[in-house]
Amino acid sequence: MAAETEQHGERADQxxxxxxxxxPLSTTVxxxxxxxxxxxxxxxxxxxxxxxDPVLTGRVLRLINSSFYSLPEQVSSLTRAIIMLGxxxxxxxxxxxxxxRTINAMQSQQLLPxxxxxxxxxxxGLTAKALAARTGVDDRAHDxxxxxxxxxxxxxxxxLQCFAADYASALQTAREQQIPLYRAEEQMFGxxxxxxxxEIGERWKLxxxxxxxxxxxxxxxxxxxxxxxxxxTVALANSFACHESIGFAGDSxxxxxxxxxxxxxxxxxxxxxxxLKQTVQPELEKAQAFIKVL
Amino acid sequence: MNPDPDIIVKFWGVRGSIPCPGPTTVRxxxxxxxxxxxxxxxGNRLVILDAGSGIRELGLNLMATQLPKGPIQADIFLxxxxxxHIQGFPFFxxxxxxxxxxxxxxxxxxxxxxxxxxxxxxxxxxxxxxxGVELAARIEYLHLQExxxxxxxxxxxxxxxxxxxxxCLGYRFEYRGKVLCTSFDTEPYRNLFCTDPNDPDYDAAVxxxxxxxxxxxxxxxxRFMTGxxxxxxxxxxxxxxxEAGKLGWGHTPMEYACRAGVRNQVKSLALFHHxxxxxxxxxxxxxxxxxxxxxxxxxxIFFAKEGMSVxx
Numbered sequence: 001m002a003a004e005t006e007q008h009g010e011r012a013d014q015x016x017x018x019x020x021x022x023x024p025l026s027t028t029v030x031x032x033x034x035x036x037x038x039x040x041x042x043x044x045x046x047x048x049x050x051x052x053d054p055v056l057t058g059r060v061l062r063l064i065n066s067s068f069y070s071l072p073e074q075v076s077s078l079t080r081a082i083i084m085l086g087x088x089x090x091x092x093x094x095x096x097x098x099x100x101r102t103i104n105a106m107q108s109q110q111l112l113p114x115x116x117x118x119x120x121x122x123x124x125g126l127t128a129k130a131l132a133a134r135t136g137v138d139d140r141a142h143d144x145x146x147x148x149x150x151x152x153x154x155x156x157x158x159x160l161q162c163f164a165a166d167y168a169s170a171l172q173t174a175r176e177q178q179i180p181l182y183r184a185e186e187q188m189f190g191x192x193x194x195x196x197x198x199e200i201g202e203r204w205k206l207x208x209x210x211x212x213x214x215x216x217x218x219x220x221x222x223x224x225x226x227x228x229x230x231x232x233t234v235a236l237a238n239s240f241a242c243h244e245s246i247g248f249a250g251d252s253x254x255x256x257x258x259x260x261x262x263x264x265x266x267x268x269x270x271x272x273x274x275x276l277k278q279t280v281q282p283e284l285e286k287a288q289a290f291i292k293v294l
Numbered sequence: 295m296n297p298d299p300d301i302i303v304k305f306w307g308v309r310g311s312i313p314c315p316g317p318t319t320v321r322x323x324x325x326x327x328x329x330x331x332x333x334x335x336x337g338n339r340l341v342i343l344d345a346g347s348g349i350r351e352l353g354l355n356l357m358a359t360q361l362p363k364g365p366i367q368a369d370i371f372l373x374x375x376x377x378x379h380i381q382g383f384p385f386f387x388x389x390x391x392x393x394x395x396x397x398x399x400x401x402x403x404x405x406x407x408x409x410x411x412x413x414x415x416x417x418x419x420x421x422x423x424x425x426g427v428e429l430a431a432r433i434e435y436l437h438l439q440e441x442x443x444x445x446x447x448x449x450x451x452x453x454x455x456x457x458x459x460x461x462c463l464g465y466r467f468e469y470r471g472k473v474l475c476t477s478f479d480t481e482p483y484r485n486l487f488c489t490d491p492n493d494p495d496y497d498a499a500v501x502x503x504x505x506x507x508x509x510x511x512x513x514x515x516x517r518f519m520t521g522x523x524x525x526x527x528x529x530x531x532x533x534x535x536x537e538a539g540k541l542g543w544g545h546t547p548m549e550y551a552c553r554a555g556v557r558n559q560v561k562s563l564a565l566f567h568h569x570x571x572x573x574x575x576x577x578x579x580x581x582x583x584x585x586x587x588x589x590x591x592x593x594x595i596f597f598a599k600e601g602m603s604v605x606x
Contacts, residue, residue: 043486043504044495079487079500083507087486087542088459139499 008190012199015158019200022055022157032056036091043082046090051078052287054121054151056094060085061147062204063093076144076207111168112160112250117153119247122287123280125150127237128230130279135233135266148213149234151206153249155197155214159185171250181251182218194218220261228265236262240273246284299605300472303524304330307348308598310479310530310545310567311378318573323600326378327478327567328352329526333469336447340368343465343476343526348600349382357387365393369445371438372400373478374462375412383413384422394431401461402437410435438463454518456480457511458544464518472606475519475560478528478567481536481546483511520558523606526598527551529565532580552584556591564598 035041035049050056057078064081075081082090128149132142160167166188174184185192197214200206206214209227213234216223220232239259242251263270307313307325315324326346333339340356342349356366366388373379388394400409413435414426440463443451452466458479466475487504488495519525529552530545537547548565555563565584568577577597585595 042488042495044488044497044500047487047500077503077507079503080507082486083483083504084455084457084511086457086459086544140503142499143503 011163011189012191014162015196016199016203018158018162019203022154022161022200032094036095041087041091043087046087046094047078047082050090050094051146051150052122053118054154055157057147058151058154058200058204058206060090060093061206061210063089065205065207076147076210078147079143111164111171112156113248116248117156119284119288120241120249121150121153121247123241123244123246123284124152124234124237126280126283126287127240127276128233130276130283131233131237131266131268134272134276135229135268137229144207144209145230145233148210148230149237151201151210152197152213152217152234152238153193154200155193155195156249158196158200159189159193163189174250175252178253180218180253180255181249192218218255218258220258220265232262232265235259236266236268236273240276244277246280296605299334300470301467301474301523301606302332302334303474303526303604303606304332305348305564305566305598305600305602306330306352307344307346307382308566308568308600309346309378309570310528311570313347313378313381314570318575321574321599322568322572322577322597323348325351325600326381327373328382329476331467331474333447333449335470336449339447339449340366341467342368342370344373344379345370345383345386346378346380347382347385350385350387353386353388357391361388361391361393365395366391367395369397369399371451371463371465372398372409373456373464373476374401374458374460375403375409376458376460376479379479380413380416384417384424389429389431389433390424392430396431396433397436398433399436399438401439401455401463403461408435409437452518454515456515457483459542462544464515466518466522473522473524474606475522475525476527477515477519477525479530479544480515480528481542481544482550483508483515484541486542516554516558519554519560522558522560524562524564524604525555525558525560526564526566527555528567529597530567530569535569548580548584552590552593552595555593555595560593562594562596562604564596564604566598568597 032049035045050060060078060081061076064075064085125146129142129146132145137145170184170188173187174181182192182194194215194217198211201211201214209230212223212227213231216231217235217238220228220235223231235258239254239262241247242254307328308323309326313324313326325348327344328346328348329343330352331341331343360366398409398413402409403412416422417424417426419425438453440453440455445451448469450468454464456462456464456477462479464477466473485504485508487501489501490496528546529548531540531547533547533549545567551565552563581597585597
């Protein structure tokens, strides 16, 4: 057991080392480079292209919230970040992040294809935003729900990149035993992508709500009461994307118990989710058309 | 002239972007930003704002007038690390004197890079014959964030992030009820997002949020200078120049600066960071337009000149 804990500790250290080097999803890289290399990139295009990539969104928010910026209130909106940092700073940040690559990207891409992962993340973001509107959340907070949904699975990337072979085994276990992926991750690593996601959120100084969504979207009941609504929304959006098989982030057998819990918490019925599809699908298609790589 | 000043401010460099010496800049000066601030009631404590090319002559002056009386000690506050605000540092002679003690304050420009590295890089061997680490003076680099610092001797410093294409700080010194404030290099925040509902890119929620972010940022910038005795404000462009291609360059149209000074009950406003293309004659003409008493309101407005002193 001691040896196992030690191994977990080493893995956790490797993950922490990797967090600062996470590259954006290759799905969006071409478009990011194209948009940012234009001499007169518009704020709207910049906002759109960044908001479609969980890593880039996280990095821009990280820059504005990081310790040297030390603003009194954390910024969780990309629009606000662009106003405060200016187009050029954000553009250069996106460019420098977009050109970063990892050596084993090829191997990990076969395990969890980037375009599928991207579609899943975006669907969860869009669904969380639509759910926020459906459950009467204040208009001004809708974007926070989108960002929380978009980033929820970011914790999978370091696991995938640092331990591709072990992650392949975890994916296989989930498939063979028909269990949620996070359980298979737990068996393999002693922790799951929620912990890694929370670690990313804290290191990048993202808002506490986003951190809790990254950490708690597989355990709605944990976490502070004030963020349970947004965590439940993201958990439900995640279950929805998995059940509907829109995109793929490795989870073929999501926790159905959790979906019921989240529905109950948000006082929604399964039929409400059917209606959501009509809102989310056209938004997703618009995003796909913008990226034009799918 | 105040016979018992609490703060004395002297401009050693008032030009933006690049030094521009020559016959057309003799009266206002061609050196890039550097301002000497003295607190006569605190042993004539020395604070220097920015290390543009103007700091070279300030350094020579310190060598001649201060060093014979004792070691040179100063706090240097950098607004940011663009060239025109740091290029004079390698030519600031006191850095080569072993008895000199300097504290260099500023924002960390890059996440992974300290101010010492950013400043030291311009004294790497490829750019300058003496390396930063070889300087004789004792130099301490201190990183600032937005907030408040007690500088001792009753001097309280407030810092505020400005709107410039790199992390840039405005400074507000409060001492014995007097306030000196700097706001350069900066430009008013504006909505960068599409606001035309007929444009296919228009997104109502984004446009609305951007609008509220802009309003809040501009209000915070206003509050920062409210009630100051002297504000040294970026005024690189005229409104017409600004609108004709300088939006987003991180500098303020002078008309906006003047209105901001009046709006925020500033006593004196020094228009600063003159464009390198601005000649003495042109500045005189602009002064007639903008600096006549009452042109904008009760605030006294003037274009800063090299060698000019202001007592507070």
